[in-house]
Amino acid sequence: MEIDTKYAAKLFFPNSAFTQIYFEAIANAFDAEADSIDIHISTDGDIKPKHLEITIADNGAGFTGERFEKFRRLKEPSDPYHKGLGRLVYLHYFSSIYVESWFEEKKRVFNFSKQFDGNSKLTDVSRTEKSGSQLKFTGFLRERLRSYNDLKPGSLKHDILEHFLPLFHQKKKQGENFQIKITLETKSANPQREFFSDSQKITVADIPDFECKSFQDNRIHAFCDISMFYMLRQGLGEKSQLTAASVDGRTIPIKLLNPNAIPPSHSAIFIFESEIFSGRSDTSRQRLVIPEDISETLLYRRLRQEMSSVLNEKFPEIEQKNTQTKNRFEKKYPHLIGLFEEDTVGLIDKEEALEIAQRKFFRKQKDVLESGAIDESSFQKSLEVSSRALTEYILYREIIIERLKRIDEENSEADIHNLIVPRYRQFYKDDLIEDIYSNNAWLLDDKFMSFRTILSEAKMERVIQEITLKEDIDVDDGRPDISMIFSADPDQKEKVDVVVIELKRRRADDKDSPYAATQLLKRARKLVDYCSNIQRVWYFGIIEVDKDLSQLLEDSGWTPLFSKGQVFYDDFQIKRGDGFPVPVPICLLSYDAVIQDAATRNHTFLEILRDSFRRASK
Numbered sequence: 002m003e004i005d006t007k008y009a010a011k012l013f014f015p016n017s018a019f020t021q022i023y024f025e026a027i028a029n030a031f032d033a034e035a036d037s038i039d040i041h042i043s044t045d046g047d048i049k050p051k052h053l054e055i056t057i058a059d060n061g062a063g064f065t066g067e068r069f070e071k072f073r074r075l076k077e078p079s080d081p082y083h084k085g086l087g088r089l090v091y092l093h094y095f096s097s098i099y100v101e102s103w104f105e106e107k108k109r110v111f112n113f114s115k116q117f118d119g120n121s122k123l124t125d126v127s128r129t130e131k132s133g134s135q136l137k138f139t140g141f142l143r144e145r146l147r148s149y150n151d152l153k154p155g156s157l158k159h160d161i162l163e164h165f166l167p168l169f170h171q172k173k174k175q176g177e178n179f180q181i182k183i184t185l186e187t188k189s190a191n192p193q194r195e196f197f198s199d200s201q202k203i204t205v206a207d208i209p210d211f212e213c214k215s216f217q218d219n220r221i222h223a224f225c226d227i228s229m230f231y232m233l234r235q236g237l238g239e240k241s242q243l244t245a246a247s248v249d250g251r252t253i254p255i256k257l258l259n260p261n262a263i264p265p266s267h268s269a270i271f272i273f274e275s276e277i278f279s280g281r282s283d284t285s286r287q288r289l290v291i292p293e294d295i296s297e298t299l300l301y302r303r304l305r306q307e308m309s310s311v312l313n314e315k316f317p318e319i320e321q322k323n324t325q326t327k328n329r330f331e332k333k334y335p336h337l338i339g340l341f342e343e344d345t346v347g348l349i350d351k352e353e354a355l356e357i358a359q360r361k362f363f364r365k366q367k368d369v370l371e372s373g374a375i376d377e378s379s380f381q382k383s384l385e386v387s388s389r390a391l392t393e394y395i396l397y398r399e400i401i402i403e404r405l406k407r408i409d410e411e412n413s414e415a416d417i418h419n420l421i422v423p424r425y426r427q428f429y430k431d432d433l434i435e436d437i438y439s440n441n442a443w444l445l446d447d448k449f450m451s452f453r454t455i456l457s458e459a460k461m462e463r464v465i466q467e468i469t470l471k472e473d474i475d476v477d478d479g480r481p482d483i484s485m486i487f488s489a490d491p492d493q494k495e496k497v498d499v500v501v502i503e504l505k506r507r508r509a510d511d512k513d514s515p516y517a518a519t520q521l522l523k524r525a526r527k528l529v530d531y532c533s534n535i536q537r538v539w540y541f542g543i544i545e546v547d548k549d550l551s552q553l554l555e556d557s558g559w560t561p562l563f564s565k566g567q568v569f570y571d572d573f574q575i576k577r578g579d580g581f582p583v584p585v586p587i588c589l590l591s592y593d594a595v596i597q598d599a600a601t602r603n604h605t606f607l608e609i610l611r612d613s614f615r616r617a618s619k
Contacts, residue, residue: 019151026057033061046189049145058135063104073119096140154183154201168250227275234268241268262347338614428455454486500539546591566594
């Protein structure tokens, strides 16, 4: 059966990296027992090269009859360590690979291309010829290179070291010397890309020393051990970070560490070896294929645990920083306590950790909302979700309090107004949950959340309509800043309490502040005259109280009340036309009183919820 090699190259190596060319040639050379490999790259220096040739020579056993037979036929490999397809990657990038090989006083020559028919030319040579092979790649098939790094000796040295690290480490352990020389000759340099003629070598001296830790987990495999080879380094020098499985002497990267999991100026390499991984890569050797009878989730979790243990032991600052991060999480996101990942390896990625915890929270909410009959388990879960949702709202309150703290004399009265209850808005009890993140009347007192109606900077006519539930009202166009109506029965107009709030800019020398009470009484008079169902009018003036104003209020008979800030209270009465006296208690609050009292109440709620989540997560 004929094989279309060009089609096969696209089929088995659809997204292969250019470096796979070097990897495949090096692997074949080591399979042929070579210990010296020369890679020579010749180019015009353009990212869209018109001239690009690569020659890879080795001193291995050469293309003997047996080895050439394996090369020229696509068939099932004789062992699990070879895929039998690697050479196809050559045709993914080059149209022609001219091969010369010396072995046993013979020379074999053939051209590997899409027209390759499996034949070669075999001639006799003298005994002085050393065994080995040379592959010359010509006819670059792409419009451009993906990166100059595909040709730069320094970059290629790093990639080759990383890819063959298990094999090189094994050779070092067995005392086997080897050398890979990479040479680049370019007609034109590109200093901006650090691209110029250069030469690099890879020898045993470049292979790091590894420590090893072995473990076995019956949940993963009943018989196979896993060996974790690791190298940890801190200090100056180039940072290295790699987590990979060793598959047939090559590394197959597996994502077990986030890019920022290791502190700056630290390096960490972890390579896992086991019979579990033998032959377990895809055809292009770029992806690990876990056996179907092994849980990938469980396997990776155990690998992370072993890595985390070593990292915390060798780099104690990781555990210290993670503890600080977790404490900050608990303080800032208490509704997510117990939902953050516990098997983090290295430094916690804050954004990722928060995203994962938030997804878990949403999943819990979804499970509760979609559950049918409420059994004990569902009930407990609904309690937990409700508590977390409440905590999320308490956190929102913290943000509003912080914003109010930043209000100063440069802010307008409208800035303050919109933060408490947005101007020109109206809120109704039936829409409490829908409006919970825009109506911040709780800043003054949490009992204000039991309102029937809240009107923000509404005309007096509209306020009286809402109090009396009558439509035909004719009154002036005055606008109380915030008006709240409270009733035992929202559908009845009888016996209501009204809370009116007036705001002043946050200025210590505001001349209007001493007259706030007078303004409040004038507002009360109109309400009492028009609304016979009012049983009490509560007035709150939020003003800046300095030392002079505080003394003036006390001298005028106002009563100071307990607060974190300045609060003064006085009782007034206004008689309706029928002579019935309506109590009009008035409170004058400083901004510090509003802010600090709200913060204290909110902090108490937050600590109760935070503590409950801590205990539940243990």
